[in-house]
Amino acid sequence: MDDVRSELGRRLRARRRAGGLTGVELARLIGISQAQVSKVETGQARIDEDLVTAWISHTSDAPDADGPAVTALAADTQQFTSWPALHARGWEEHQQRYEDLERAASRILTFQNALVPGLLQTSRYTHYLMREGLGLDDDQAALAVAARLDRQALLYQPGSRVDVILTEAVLRHRLGGPGVMAEQLRHLADLSSLPTVSLRVIPADTAMPSRYGVSFDLVESADGAGTVVVELEGGEFREDRAEQLARYRARFAVYERAALGAEASRAVVEELTARMRADLFPS
Template sequence: MSTDFQQARIALGLRLRELRTEGGLTGRQLAGALGWTQSKVSKLETGRQTATHDDLRAWAEAVERPEVASELSARLRAFETQSRSWRRQLAAGHRPVQDRLTVECERTSVTRVWEGALVPGLLQTADYARHIFEAYVGLHRSPRDVEDAVRARIRRQELLYRPGKRFHVLVWEAALRAQVCPPEVMAAQLDRLTGVMGISTLTLGVVPFESPLALPPANGFWVHDERLVIAEDWHAELWLDDADSIALYLRVWESLHRAAVHRPAAQQVIARCRRALDRP
């Protein structure tokens, strides 16, 4: 969990404790009034658990300060927009997450992408996407809506053919070799990458293993125009819209871009990855 996120959660917890003590209630009394366990009250006050908006409204009512509910919700929204846990995002399955990403892509004129471990969703085949979603369903123990998620991801790829859009995608060679699916699925995926290079809205760069790197090829991220960065980690997505963070990710992207090759050199890297699949 990011330090900024955790500090914001602790600050919210301190505010909740302040409201409880000002209301003359012990933690046990508040828990009883709300029908909660005392441990939930303690975890919320110490920043070890993230409150929901319903939790905050109930807290404000229980301490007889209903007017502060909007303040508490505003505090929560401020750090929710930065760190969106997969546990919460995937509570209703993977399809809603894909739909939210589509909305951001539709709003964006210029999209910059870096992926070091996987082929970006924007360029995935349905079979490749299916294997990725299956893996994450198992990891996060989320609802199994794999086919709906695959269809939503593939529909988003229609944006590649929309005039006025620009997609600048960078992929590390490791993503083209990672055995996250059967060899025949990976072969079709690599063929797809070669095929999309002719799309006028898309610039696809590959960072070969032998390319000198100024920075480590760390986690994947998307930069939407210069207004939003979405970066992935195992536990959460970061949605960053402050100028300093966006500028930082743009510098990272430019550094990786300098290490990338484009066609025909990119096609040669893809071809050697494709040939490697045929080796015993």
């Protein structure tokens, strides 16, 4: 999807330039922001058929960028990328795709019902997931771990905002064993004290108003746009249409109302950390 989307963006940019328009001028003509024009042209945002049609009507043909060619390429852009396709590019590049999204974010909303989110993982927890969950070899896993940890610099940048909601099951599943998980829980408790991080937990015995949906990351930008990333069994799904983003925001709001407050959530994490340490080092 990213390669096709990048090529589409290149051709749309060529059309805009051939028409003698700036990004600001084109944005005004087709009713979107200049930032959104930039994201489309750099392959960072999906563009729907109506917007492609409007773009073509206000711009001029360029080499490899006539109207039919652009329309056909736009039809090839997909929202889903399989794990084999992602792995073929290298796992380090996959992590870079996340980092590029996160670096431009004004806020990140994360709900997880299965794993500790990547931005909050320890190196040993990540290594376990890469080796056992994805079957990467030691060299690939090491690159993936380093790339994922590099992303975490975001948590120490003033102005960043990462709101995370976890189900209690995420904290209790001993992925990698009690040693790996005890370290991970300690790390979670420490990160939850950062001003850039909000960590809240939904207890297992909560009377939920609805079932849990899929785990997801909603990466929002200052201009109101955003991208949802969902990791599925067969690959990664990304969505950036406004009406779909609204659904994920509404779902996140449901989880927010069900979750404990920040202090109570930290207390749950601390309690489970103590229990796992006791299992490791019985008195």
